[in-house]
Amino acid sequence: MKNIQYLFACLFVFLFASCKDDENNVIPTVDHFLVAEGKTASGKKVKLWSAEKDLLVAYNKLYVSVQNADSSYTGDPAVTLTPVMDMGTMKHSSPVEQPVYDASTKLYPAGVVFSMPSGDMGSWTVTAKVDQEEVTFPVNIKSSPANTKYTTTFVGSDGTAYTITLVDPSGPKIGLNDLVVLVNRRESMMSFPAVQGLTLEVTPEMPSMGHGSPNNVNPAFTSGGRYAGKVNFTMTGDWRLHFKVLKGSTVLAQDVALDLLF
Ligand SMILES: [Cu+2]
Incomplete structure (x- = not known):
């Protein structure tokens, strides 16, 4: 159904402008939720995507996309993710399965374990390092559902x-x-x-x-x-x-x- 809606949206755009081969055509946004986006100092567009709507105290399947300023793809620069929880008096990270570029989707799938929820105890960021440049995204981590521990x-x-x-x-x-x-x-x-x-x-x-x-x-x-x-x-x-x-x-x-x- 979403595909059909997309087809119509694309047709509509085609009739009144052109069906631009922009980032939305390439990144599989139908299956992924945009968590955050930012730019590196040199202008690369970096986006963080999630397989699920909410980020939880759990293993989270995340994806990174990296594009040039004109939305063309950059090839596959080295990307690493570093989650950090700032708890005021101390900071800590958490386990990560580092991103590995997937040429078929132009995304970098990764796995990040968030060990605590955002809130009174502190706040989380995820820093994406793209080659030698860094972009830091604030992220909101929710507790897993009642009576679960992942x-x-x-x-x-x-x-x-x-x-x-x-x-x-x-x-x-x-x-x-x-x-x-x-x-x-x-x-x-x-x-x-x-x-x-x-x-x-x-x-x-x-x-x-x-x-x-x-x-x-x-x-x-x-x-x-x-x-x-x-x-x-x-x-x-x-x-x-x-x-x-x-x-x-x-x-x-x-x-x-x-x-x-x-
Ligand atoms: Cu913590």
Whole structure:
């Protein structure tokens, strides 16, 4: 339907002007929400897009586009994203899967974990570094829905602070779902490198009814800080994912929980 509306809009523009091959024709705005836009000192247009309408305390699929001042494309300059929460007395960052250019969409898909909501506790920005230039966007981060927890931090038995974040299922359904989690460690308040080589064991539980589910597959390391397995939701409602986290034979944490509701 949106495509048809767009076709008509384009036809209308064509009749009265010309159907300009401008940025709106190229960037897939139908599927993406514009979060913020700005310009670098040299005039490059940088836009931050989101797969979802709201940015949440969660894993967020974000996209960056970079254009020249005349809206032509710049090629694929190096782009990195740095989220920063200013909490007044201190600042901290959060885990990021850095953007990688996708020539088919002319976008840079990325993943950003926001660990806290914007509000009384502080405010978030995301800085895009494009080659050597920076553009900083204020962003508003909302809490995830009541009774959900998509990202959490725990201190392992090795004394290291880790974050574990749900990437998939982003749209949970009854039955076997792909399960992907992202694990990072807090090297400093500004650095959260991905952690590879852990062993994760997942046990789903429906707390309101006190049962679990069969046929789950423990998430195994794939790449970056990602671990992929399967989770079986036998009914809709509240689900808690319990993770046991091991490094070799050392148990880092016996029970780290994420909560879903669908
Ligand atoms: Cu904070």
